[in-house]
Amino acid sequence: MASTKAPMPPAPSAPDLDILGDQVTLHPGGYVAAPTRPGEDGERNLVEHMARFRESPLDFLREVSLHVSGQGWRAYDDVLGQPIFYSGFSDNMKSMVMQTPLLKRKIAELAARRVQVEEDEGLLAVNKEGGIDKRSKRGAEIEESLREVALEMTDAMICKMESKRFIRGAYYLCTQLLTRTYHQGIHVSSEEVLRLRSVAEAAAKKKQSIIFLPCHRSHVDYVSLQIICYRLGIALPTVVAGDNLNFPVVGSFLQHAGAMWIRRSFGDDALYTTLVQSYIDTLLQNGFNFECFIEGGRSRTGKLLPPKFGILSFLLDSVISGRVEDAIICPVSTQYDKVIETESYISELLGQPKPKENLQDFLSASSVLSFKLGRVDVRFHEPWSLKQFISEQRSRTHVLSSQNLGYPSKSPNPDDRTRLLRTLGFKVLSDINAVSVVMPTALIGTILLTLRGRGVGKSELIRRVEWLSDRVRSKGGRVAHFAGAPTEIVVDRGLEVLGSGLVGTVSGLPETTYFAVDRFQLSFYRNMTIHLFISEALISAAMYTKVKQGGGPENQRIAFTTLYDQVSFLSQLFRGEFIYPTAGLMTNIDTTLRGLESDGVITLTHDPQSNQVQSIELSPQERASGRENFDFYCFLIWPFIESTWLGSVFLMGLTPPCSRPQTTDDDPTPTSVKPRTSWLDLTAVQDTAQLLGKTLYHQGDLSYFEAVNKETLKNAFQLFGEEGIVHFRKADGGAKGKQSTLIGLAREWTPQRDPRSGAIVPEGKLWTFIEMIASSRREGKNRRNGATVSTRVLGLADRLGSALFEGDGIVQQGGLDEDGLKGRAEEQGSPRKRKRRRDILGAKARL
Structure with missing residues (x-):
């Protein structure tokens, strides 16, 4: 449905940016790409006009010559930042890291601890006369050994950007490869990059680092940011990278181009943890720019992932401790017309193991160079001071503590740091969302996945x-x-980039008609827009509990209190999936309801005396349009509702089998059906839940194949742990030494079994939880009759769960209490203790 608002008049656009050599020149808006709507920034494609040898051999050779000789801006002189590119930089960096007081103290501490262990175990024979000398000598030996280990780890970890000639060659090579794949280049906002240069200039004078915190959807993310910094004359950042990419040839290339290699998991290695902190301290103390991905790994789903707090914690500690005076945070959004890795993402999300990176696969990836994947859009949020952020958050916490307690807190709350870290992570994500650009492919993918019909005509696609x-x-x-x-041209470009493998065309019709070929892969692009409409989607899903009942408007009207309860339930259900507005639930609901009313989607009925909203219903205008706007919001959230429903249904299948019924000769009726409790391997449980989902989809009990998404199911199980529905624990590493995570149903959430048949009884806390989720599910074949779920679907879940208990999925039998979780103590404790216990379990589950 077209917007009923009058079109806004064009507003003056931000200037476009032309970068030639080391000069930054402003042009009137429209010099390259003129925005036609208010609020859109001028853009500049930073990497266009790259010569190709076959098309223009002379121009190609000329460009190569300019890069080799370093003519003009290619020389990369007068860079805004600290000097990096000089011979001996790596040795100097290693020396600075090894001399940090933090690392020295840790080495001395570890050595002293080892000497004490050796003495306690009788490995270090000492007497009263020479004991001190022997301990000192042994301590010195261990310290020297630890220093050698630390120096070796430092050499393997640090980036080694020593050669400008290498950087010039790497820039040219990467730009050639990137522009062959993303043929429309890298686009930035002129306003944002001018602001970034200004911040970089001020930071260089103060010897402060700029910490770039981008979202992470592709390996192209760090390549594009390095290219932009090089082109703008900003010092290249040191990029945190997982050592899974440190394979022969490529690993060395990336390390000399700015990569800092770290392990995927630090475990209990105190020396390595301190070494990483020392290296980060050294970088920030000397004003070197830094880059790490706020989400940790790449998002396989298209939307932002929850923040990872590992490296973020190191950065925060550097400033909180006073070892670093300040650093500048710059959130970065990188968006693509099409992401190179989406096909491999889909394989992983459908349960295929992630292949280990290697040189052969890297070289075979050159086939993507023939693709036409559109363009890359990079946006920079306004940078801000990390020190100032910490100060503001501490002041706010201090005020709240004073208000709540009546007096200032004399000692810092141990939870303050965790709260500060979480606030920092979610603020960065919010800033990234605020500057993100929605690409044409995301618009098309969203429309195709939010229509009730099989396909859509071109004119209707353009309108939507x-x-x-x-x-x-x-x-x-x-x-x-x-x-x-015109929109038609933009749509054509988007369809061309998506390709026939994602969007099909029906020929022989009066109008060109498009349909989604690969809905699962298209969901990646739909998820790039969902954060903008999450409040509307949750309210629409809550309203759907009444709308799906059919009948007249009065029958579909929902009371505000009922809607509030369901929205509250759903928002808690998806707190690990989405980033909500920070104003609070009631304020968000009120704002969203008023927005939907102004858009003509709903009608609100107010209490005549208090003017409070009493009930909500679809507006006559929305009904006349066939509910297309209301359905749009529902279609956005339904796949996630389906996935969480799937995970919760499979929890019923984790009900342990009954022990053998006890009977007597006089009375054959079973007298004991108490289930035994078992721990199951979490990975096996999640894989089996995914198998259940695939079965239900093909049998018609699931509407969306995206519901079997591995990442969404993982988030669902994490939620179940945070809510105390299930418990997690670590298993012993065994012969391989690798720990696995175990899962078991909490006692109060475990369903009962029928004493005669042994079947799971569809009732109890878990069943009520499932019904709450199901009330907002999309209606359809096999889903209108609740008996279908309580019999056939539940029976299938039970059968798959029983296979886990009988097979390798079962790890250990025994009561939850006996295995160390102290479930009864949690049940009998105060609400505050139970909440704290849930938080602890949730943290363990995330780890």
Whole structure:
């Protein structure tokens, strides 16, 4: 449905940016790509006009010559930042790291601890006369050994950007490869990069680091940011990278181009942990720019992942401890018309193991160079001071403590640091979302997956893309623009990039008709827009509990209190999936309801005296349009509801089998059906839940194949742990030494079994939880009759669960209490203790 608002008049756009050599020149808006809507920034493609040998051999050779000789801006002189590119930089960096007081103290501490262990075990024979000398000598030997280990680890870890000639060659090579794949280049906002250069200039004078915190959807993320920094004359950041990419040839290349290698897991290695902290301290103390991905790994789903707090914790500690005066945080959003790795992502999300990176696969990836994947859009949020952020958060906490307690807190709360770290992580994610650009492919993918029909005509597709673009802008989002080109041209470009493998065309019809070929892969692009409409989606899903009942408007009207309860339930259900507005639940609901009313989607009924909202229903206008806007919001959230419902249904299958019924000769009726409790391997449980989902989808009990998404199911099980529905624990490493995570149903959530048949009884706390989720599920074949779930679906879940108990999925039998979780103590404790216990379990589950 087209927006009913009058179109806004064009507003002056931000200037476009032209970078030639070391000069930054401003041009009127429209020099390259003129924005046609208010709020859109001028853009500049930083890597266009790269010569190709076959097309223009002379121009190609000329460009190579300019890069080799370092002519003009290619020389990369007068860089905004600290000097890096000089011979001996790596040795100097290693020396500074090894001399940090933090690392010295840790080495001395570890050595003293080892000497004490050797003495306690009788390995260090000492007497009263020479004991001190022997301990000192042994301690010195251990310290020297630890220093050698630390120096070796430092050499393997640190980036080694020593040669400008190498960097010039790497820039040219990467730009050539990137522009062959993303043929429309890298686009930035002129306003944002000018601001970034200004911040970089001020930071260089103060010898402060800029910490780039980008989202992570592709390996191209760090390549594009390095290219932008090089092109703008900003010092290249040191990039945190997992050592899984440190394989022959490529690993050395990346390390000399800025990669800092760290382990995927530190475990209990205190020396390595301190070494990483010392290296980060050294970088920030000397004003070297830094880059790490706030989400940790790449997002396989298209939307932002929850923040990972590992490296973020090191950065925070550097400033909190006073070892670093301050650093500048710069959240970065990188968006793509099409992500290179989406096909491999889909394989992983459907249960295929992630292949280990190697040189052969890297070289075979060169086939993507023939693709036409559109463009990359990089946006920079306004940078801000980490020290100032810490100060503001501490002041706010201090005020709240004073208000709650009546007097200032004399000692810091041990939870303050954790709260500060979480606030920092989610603020960065919010900033990334605020500057993200919605690409045409995301608009098209979203439309195709939010229609009830099998396909859509071209004219209708264009209309809905225009409607969605307006809705994105009205929510404060940005839409990529193409020099004011008509929507039809933008749609054609988007369809070309997506390709026939994702979007099919029905030929022989009066109008060109498009349909989703690979809905699972298209969901990656739909998820790039969902954060903008999550509040509307949750309210629509809550309203759907009444709308799906059918009948007249009065029958579909929902009371505000009922809607509030369901929205509260759903928002808690997806707190690990989405980033909500920070104003609070009631304020968000009120704001969203008023927005939906102004858009003509719903009608609100108010109490005549208090003016409070009493009930909500679909507006006559929305009903006349066939509910297309209301359905749009529901379609966004339904796959996630399905996935969480799937995970919770499979929890019923984790009900342990009954012990053998006890009977007597006089009375054959079973008298004991107490189930035994068992721990199951979490990975096996999640894989089996995914198998259940695939079965239910093909049998018609699931509407969306995306519901079997491995990442969404993982998030669901993490939620179940945080809510205390299940418990997690670590298993012994065994012969291989690798720990696995075990899962077991909490006692109060475990369903009962029928004493005669042994079947799971569909009732109890877990069943009520499932019903709450199911009330917002999409209606359809096999889903209108609740008996279908309570019999056939539940029976299938039980059968798959029983196979786990009988097979290798079972790890250990025994009561939860006996195995160390103290479930009864939790049940009998105060609400505060139970909440704390849930938080601890949730933290363990995340780890």
